[in-house]
Amino acid sequence: MGLKATARKNAIHAMLIYAVGCNGCDIEVLNALLSPRYDLEQYRVLLTWNPREADVLIVTGCVPWQMAEPLKKLYEMVPEPKAVVAVGSCAINGNVFKNMVGEIGINEEIAGPVENIIPVDVKVPGCAPRPEDIIAGAVKGVPKLMEAP
Amino acid sequence: MDPVLFIAGLILSSIVATIIAIFYSLVLPGIERKLQARVQQRIGPPVLTPGWWAVLKFWYKGKAEPIAQMPLFYKSLIWLGIAVVLLLFLFSTPYWWVVLGWGSVLGIAGFLKLEEVLYVLMGSQSQSILTTPMPMNDLVKGAKVKGVLREFVEQHSAERALKMMAVGSLPLYIALLVPFVAARSGMISDVIRAQNPVYFNSSWLSLPLPSNPVILTVPGFLAAVVYFVGYLMLLNEKPFSILKAKVDVIEGGVLEYASKLRAGYYLMRNLLLFALSSIFVTLFIGIPFDPFMPLCFILNMILSLLLPIAMAILVAFSPILTFRQIYPATVGLSALGVLALILSVSL
Amino acid sequence: MTERSKDVVVEKELSFGPVHPALIEPFRIRLFVNDEIVEDCELTINIPHRGVERLLEGLPVERALLITERVCGICSNVHAWNSVRVVESGLNIKVPDRANYIRVLINEVQRIASHLIFFGHAFEVLGHETFSMRSFLLREVFMDLMAYIGGNRVMPSVPVIGGIRPRADLTESLKRVILERVDDFEKKYLEFVERVVADPLVMSRLTGVGLMSKDEAIKYHATGPTGRASGWDYDVRRMMYEYKPFDFNVVVLPEGDNKARVVQRALEVIESLKIIRQVVKNLPEGPIVNRDWVPGKMDFTTMYFETFRGELMHSYSLDSQGLIRGYKIRTPTPTNLAAMEKVCIGDHVTDAVLTIASCDPCMTCCNRVEVIDSGKTRIMSEIEIVRKYGWRR
Numbered sequence: 021m022g023l024k025a026t027a028r029k030n031a032i033h034a035m036l037i038y039a040v041g042c043n044g045c046d047i048e049v050l051n052a053l054l055s056p057r058y059d060l061e062q063y064r065v066l067l068t069w070n071p072r073e074a075d076v077l078i079v080t081g082c083v084p085w086q087m088a089e090p091l092k093k094l095y096e097m098v099p100e101p102k103a104v105v106a107v108g109s110c111a112i113n114g115n116v117f118k119n120m121v122g123e124i125g126i127n128e129e130i131a132g133p134v135e136n137i138i139p140v141d142v143k144v145p146g147c148a149p150r151p152e153d154i155i156a157g158a159v160k161g162v163p164k165l166m167e168a169p
Numbered sequence: 170m171d172p173v174l175f176i177a178g179l180i181l182s183s184i185v186a187t188i189i190a191i192f193y194s195l196v197l198p199g200i201e202r203k204l205q206a207r208v209q210q211r212i213g214p215p216v217l218t219p220g221w222w223a224v225l226k227f228w229y230k231g232k233a234e235p236i237a238q239m240p241l242f243y244k245s246l247i248w249l250g251i252a253v254v255l256l257l258f259l260f261s262t263p264y265w266w267v268v269l270g271w272g273s274v275l276g277i278a279g280f281l282k283l284e285e286v287l288y289v290l291m292g293s294q295s296q297s298i299l300t301t302p303m304p305m306n307d308l309v310k311g312a313k314v315k316g317v318l319r320e321f322v323e324q325h326s327a328e329r330a331l332k333m334m335a336v337g338s339l340p341l342y343i344a345l346l347v348p349f350v351a352a353r354s355g356m357i358s359d360v361i362r363a364q365n366p367v368y369f370n371s372s373w374l375s376l377p378l379p380s381n382p383v384i385l386t387v388p389g390f391l392a393a394v395v396y397f398v399g400y401l402m403l404l405n406e407k408p409f410s411i412l413k414a415k416v417d418v419i420e421g422g423v424l425e426y427a428s429k430l431r432a433g434y435y436l437m438r439n440l441l442l443f444a445l446s447s448i449f450v451t452l453f454i455g456i457p458f459d460p461f462m463p464l465c466f467i468l469n470m471i472l473s474l475l476l477p478i479a480m481a482i483l484v485a486f487s488p489i490l491t492f493r494q495i496y497p498a499t500v501g502l503s504a505l506g507v508l509a510l511i512l513s514v515s516l
Numbered sequence: 517m518t519e520r521s522k523d524v525v526v527e528k529e530l531s532f533g534p535v536h537p538a539l540i541e542p543f544r545i546r547l548f549v550n551d552e553i554v555e556d557c558e559l560t561i562n563i564p565h566r567g568v569e570r571l572l573e574g575l576p577v578e579r580a581l582l583i584t585e586r587v588c589g590i591c592s593n594v595h596a597w598n599s600v601r602v603v604e605s606g607l608n609i610k611v612p613d614r615a616n617y618i619r620v621l622i623n624e625v626q627r628i629a630s631h632l633i634f635f636g637h638a639f640e641v642l643g644h645e646t647f648s649m650r651s652f653l654l655r656e657v658f659m660d661l662m663a664y665i666g667g668n669r670v671m672p673s674v675p676v677i678g679g680i681r682p683r684a685d686l687t688e689s690l691k692r693v694i695l696e697r698v699d700d701f702e703k704k705y706l707e708f709v710e711r712v713v714a715d716p717l718v719m720s721r722l723t724g725v726g727l728m729s730k731d732e733a734i735k736y737h738a739t740g741p742t743g744r745a746s747g748w749d750y751d752v753r754r755m756m757y758e759y760k761p762f763d764f765n766v767v768v769l770p771e772g773d774n775k776a777r778v779v780q781r782a783l784e785v786i787e788s789l790k791i792i793r794q795v796v797k798n799l800p801e802g803p804i805v806n807r808d809w810v811p812g813k814m815d816f817t818t819m820y821f822e823t824f825r826g827e828l829m830h831s832y833s834l835d836s837q838g839l840i841r842g843y844k845i846r847t848p849t850p851t852n853l854a855a856m857e858k859v860c861i862g863d864h865v866t867d868a869v870l871t872i873a874s875c876d877p878c879m880t881c882c883n884r885v886e887v888i889d890s891g892k893t894r895i896m897s898e899i900e901i902v903r904k905y906g907w908r909r
Contacts, residue, residue, distance in 0.1 A: 027225035031218050037535055040542055040564040043878065044589025044670035047633060050540070051659075054636070055652035056211035061202075064218050069537035070420055071298065072233065072427040075226075086563045087542060089304040090534060097298050099427045100231030116583050117566045122840075123574035129567040148589060148670040209649045300532050305560070307531065307544050313558045314548050318528040325530055325865070328551075407643060408717065416538035416641045416869045417530070487717050489643030491864045492552060494720055 025166040028075075028101075032065045032165070034158055035074035035098075039091055039134070041081035041115070044148035045108035049078055052151035052158075065158055071097035076161045078154075079134045082110035082117045088131040095138040101168030103161030106133070106140045107154055109147040175264075178461075182264040185460035190258055191436065193470055194443035195220035197477050198435075204481040220439060224432045233427035236296045243294040247426060247433040250287045253280055254437055258444035261451050263459050266358045273355040277448060278342055281403065284441065285334045288405075288412065291422030292327025299419060326421035329412040332492065333402060336499045337409060341399025343506030347392035348383045348452040351516040357451065364455030368465075376464040379455035388512035393453050395506040398498075400445050400476060404438075407484035414489045446473035526555050530865065534563050538641050538869050541879040545872065547865060554868040557857050561850070564879050572832070572843040577603055577811050578677060580840055584830075587845065588878055589670050590633060591823050593619075593626045595845070597675045598821040598830040604677065606817035606834070609809045613800045615679035616758050618686060621694075621795040622665055622674045624788040629658040630824040631741075631781045631788075634876040638778060641873045642721055650708055657701045664690060679805030691796050698792055709782050722775040726871030728859045729772060736855035739848050740826025742875045745780040746772035752822035761798070762791050774867075777874045811838025825849060825876050849878050 021029075034053070038046045052058045053067045060067070068074050071094045083091060095104070109115040111134045118130045134140050141164055144157035199216035206213020237243035257280035259265050266272030271279075296302065300322045308315065349355055352363035361368055365379035383389035402409040405421075413421035426434045450472045451457045458469045490498070526548040534542030542563040548556040568587055572580055584599040585592045597619055604611060632655035639648040659669045666672020666684050674684040686694075712718060728738065733746040743750055747770040753759045754766065767783040769776040814834035821828045826848025833841045852875040860868035 023225065024229045027222050027229060030215070030222035031226045033223075036540070038540055038542060040566065040879075042586045042589040042592070043541065044586075044592065046540060047589060048670060050636075051652060051656075054640075054649055055656060056209055056649050057653055057656050059206075059211040059213070061206065061214045062212040064214055064222075066214065066219065066223075069299075069415065070424055072235075072425060073431060082566065084564065084566055086306070086565070087534065093298055093304060094535060097233075099233035116586055117568075117571065120571065120575075120579070120583060122571055124567075124570055127567055127571060129565055147586075148668075150669060205645070209646050210653065211649070299535060300530075303532075303534070303544075305534065305544050305563075307546060307558075307560045313546075314526055314529065314556060317526050317548065320528040320530055322530055322532060325549075410643070411866065414643065414866055416643070417532070417865050419532075419537060485646050486715075487644070488639070488721055489866065490717070490721070491866045493864060493867075 021166075028165045029162060030064050032076055032158075032162060033068045033074050034060070034065050034076040034078055035068050035071060036078045036080070037091060037094060039079055039081035039083040039087045039111070041108055041110035041117075045080035045110070048148045048151055049080060049107055049154055052154045055151070058151045058155060060155055060158065063155065063159055072099070074098050075102060075165055076158055077102065077104045077138075078107055078158060079104060079138075079140075080107045080111055082114045082130050083132040083134060083137060084129050085131040088137050091134075091137055101165050103141045103164045104134070104138055105142040105144060105157050105161050106135070107144045107157060108149055109145060111140075112143050112145055115147060179264045179268070182262060182460040183259055186259060186262050186458065187255060189460070189466070189470075190255070190440060190443055190447075194439040195224060195436070197442055197474075198439055200474070201477055201481040201484075204478060205485040208482065208485040220435070224435045227428055227432035227435065230428035230431075235425035235427060235430065236298070236302075237294040237425055238296065239294060243291070243425070244430060246287055246291055246294070247430050247437060250284065250437040251433060251440065253283050253287070254440045254444055256280055257284070258440065258447065258458075261357060261444070261448050261458060263358075263457055266356065270356075272357045274345060274349045275355065277345060281338070281341070282334075285330070285338060285403070288330040288422055289327045289334070292323045292325075292330055292412075293422075295323040295422050295425040296321050297323060297419070297424040299424070322418045323422050323424055326412050326418040329418070330421070333405075333409070333412055333495075336496060337402040338399060339499060340395045340502040340506050341403055343503055343510060344392040344396035344399055345452070347388055347506075347509050347513045350510060350513045351383050351386075351389065357457075360452055361455055361457055368455075368457070371462075373462050374464065375462075376468065382454045383516070384453040386513075386516060388509040388516065389453060391505055391509035392513070393449070395502050395509065396449060396453070397476060397479060398502055400449070401480060401483070402499075403445065404442060404480075406480055408487040408490050409495060410489055411491060411495065416489070442477060443473065446476045449473065449476055526550065533560075538873065540637070541877065543877070543879050545869070547868060549865060552864045554861055554863055554865060557860050557868065557872075559853055559857055559872070561853065561879060569843045569845060572840050574839050574841075577834055577838055577840055580843075581673070581676065584845075585671055585673060588847075590630050590878055591626065591825070592671050593622050593674060594821060594823040594828060595830070596673065597623065598819055598828055600675045600677045601819045601821070602817050602830050602832060603811075603814065603834070605819060606814040607809060607812065609678050610806055612679055612803045612806055614802045615804045615806075617761075617795050617799050618665075618680050618684060618804070619675055620758055620762065621686075621792060622662065622672055622684070624791045624795075625658050625661050625665070626672075627788050627824045628785050629655050629662070630876075631785050632658070634781055635778070637876075638870070638873055639718075641870050642718060644718060647708075647712060647718070654701065654705055654708060657697050661694060661697060664693065676805065678807060678809055679803070682804065685804050686796075686799060691799070694792065694796055698789055702786075702789055705785065712782075713779070719775065721867070721870070722773070722778060724773050724775075725863055725867045726774045726777075726856075726859050726874060727772055728855060730770075732855065732858065733772070736858065737851040738826070738855035738875070739851065740823065741780050741784060742777060742826065742852045742855065744768050745776040746770075752820050752827055756821070762794050764788075764791050774871060774874045781876075812836065816842065823848060825878055826852060847878070849875075853877055
């Protein structure tokens with residue numbers, strides 16, 4: 021393992037993009053990042069709010085059409101190498117908002133699961149996933165960062 | 170002294186000082202973060218992560234062009250900043266004291282002012298996606314106000330930087346004067362001579378300890394307190410971090426620095442942290458950072474942990490203050506500084 | 517809030533969102549400022565529109581719970597409970613006492629968790645990381661309790677039509693655990709609150725900023741803690757039969773500034789603890805769910821409910837096959853935000869963001885309204901409607 025991979029392993033900046041689900045996953049991610057009980061920083065994951073600084077994008081929510089464009093733009097802003105972690109059922113398949121449609125057949129408000137808009141590397145299922153799962157998911161993105169040229 | 174010998178010593182001492190400063194300063198943010206984490210009842214990141222590994226990681230990141238009005242100028246600002254901070258630090262080391270006569274209160278104050286101006290320039294350049302250019306339908310038919318200047322938050326941060334330049338850094342400059350007034354001279358060498366007379370005729374392996382450090386006098390202590398708060402203002406740390414308040418201007422002018430430039434920004438910020446701490450030890454305790462006297466500079470480095478540790482603990486316990494609180498705080502501190510200045514005449 | 521003339525010249529505009537550290541939830545703030553002073557403010561809140569009410573159209577009423585619970589992740593139990601209350605009231609379904617007690621318990625547990633999120637968020641906006649983290653640490657007690665009772669930290673799914681889910685029944689050992697955790701929490705929480713109130717730096721940021729008078733609170737219908745912190749003594753819990761057996765105070769503070777909004781919630785947590793203790797002590801024996809009902813035709817029924825942020829309304833009807841028709845949800849956040857939009861005028865930019873955060877905005881449940889305005893269909897958020905047509909109670 022060279023210096024490059026070691027450096028990438030030892031300092032990971034994670035950014036949270038909340039693309040509108042029900043708020044549950046969002047708070048659980050914040051719990052994992054901010055709560056001293058879980059404390060992602062001890063696993064060398066630091067919280068940032070600037071896409072220019074980020075390595076790992078943690079995306080939650082089912083992405084309504086109004087969030088699709090900002091999400092894509094923010095993803096482009098992150099310098100290579102980068103990893104995307106989709107947290108929660110909404111981010112993975114749209115959950116009830118995309119799948120449990122009553123009479124309307126297809127819900128046009130929802131532009132995606134996250135995969136429709138940006139490439140996803142790690143998926144953390146659950147509604148809402150536990151903070152332990154989110155920590156595991158955020159760290160799963162690291163091998164991709166390390167192997168990148 | 171022989172000019173050739175002097176120039177050789179100057180170059181050699183600068184190289185040694187620069188390398189030590191860079192290596193050491195990147196450990197400081199880790200210590201800071203760890204202390205804060207302990208205050209917050211959690212484990213916190215490993216000591217090397219926020220400094221060393223972060224900088225190396227950013228250095229190895231792919232190319233990312235910043236979005237700015239003048240990208241080349243914006244990018245050059247970071248290297249200019251590093252140069253200014255390095256020069257600020259070098260002028261406090263003994264070989265540079267005589268160069269151009271800038272090893273004085275004038276040199277230190279000048280470089281610090283230049284460093285502050287950089288934040289204004291950065292803020293006026295950066296155009297981050299997070300603010301106005303975000304693709305969002307907010308300028309619609311029913312909007313309340315239309316046709317006003319849509320400012321980037323970084324530009325707002327630049328305006329705040331200007332205000333902080335005008336008022337915020339005043340206490341630091343007043344406090345900076347006290348050791349010089351006590352020594353009745355503008356030169357750093359005279360300040361050391363007044364506090365630590367043995368330093369000038371001791372061998373390279375000895376450890377000259379100050380006989381009458383200014384921090385142990387009443388005006389010196391007052392000035393040290395004022396210097397500490399001014400130091401927070403200059404570093405834009407928590408109680409006075411209005412120009413990079415996370416809630417509105419996010420990070421201010423440095424928002425758009427990515428990959429190598431981000432590494433440069435980390436380096437600049439941490440070098441400034443170390444330079445200001447080291448200058449504090451030099452001026453108030455009387456132990457200069459002499460690259461050719463190992464015990465002397467090691468003691469300087471250890472003592473210069475004082476301010477970052479105090480800062481880390483204060484940062485963990487304080488919210489961001491707005492200008493409503495910063496103006497009165499500055500006035501009070503400046504008054505305290507002036508009091509210290511008047512008292513120091515008696516030394 | 518200071519009174520300003522209508523035609524004040526605005527120098528520039530600061531706009532940020534929907535991805536921003538202060539507003540984790542997606543909405544866009546446009547602040548019109550002169551130097552540091554906010555002269556006007558506009559919030560665009562229609563970003564989280566997911567069409568929840570349209571999704572519910574034509575669903576069997578039992579399945580609706582799945583979606584209504586996911587209207588909001590912080591107050592999931594509230595939406596689930598209120599949606600079953602509508603059908604219980606409309607079809608006259610008798611709910612067993614034990615079920616009501618446990619519903620109240622989970623609601624108060626979630627209320628405390630929600631208020632602690634508010635502290636976490638407000639102190640994060642203040643820039644005080646330590647207090648924010650301490651709030652999140654204290655909150656874990658109640659997340660655990662929710663997981664013990666309902667099986668999920670965020671979506672406990674306790675209420676079903678006619679009672680509660682059998683999983684959520686309280687056992688004796690669980691009762692003991694709840695009492696132990698609550699006692700332990702109360703000790704730490706009181707220390708924390710005393711520490712916060714005694715902190716001069718934090719209090720200097722909060723006191724006297726974002727003043728809202730009682731008249732303004734009533735005019736903009738700022739319900740819940742936001743209104744009660746301005747001296748408006750209004751709490752739907754008093755009128756709810758579910759809360760009849762319990763003894764609690766409604767905390768009303770007259771000041772109406774940001775400090776009052778924080779302190780009001782801090783005091784409300786203590787009242788919720790009181791209710792939790794009463795539930796566990798007086799829990800009656802008996803069945804927990806009444807399965808003796810059939811979905812059938814139901815007229816429009818409206819139920820009001822006190823959520824953690826204010827007054828919530830659910831209203832729908834059922835057709836003859838028991839399918840939902842015309843679902844309507846009104847959450848407290850739009851009106852609270854409309855009030856905050858006015859209140860933050862005249863403050864510094866950093867304080868204005870804090871004022872907006874101080875009504876505990878919960879964006880995800882906000883906007884679902886379509887207004888046909890001069891022949892053109894345009895989605896208007898409720899905040900725009902309140903601004904344009906005023907509030908009618």
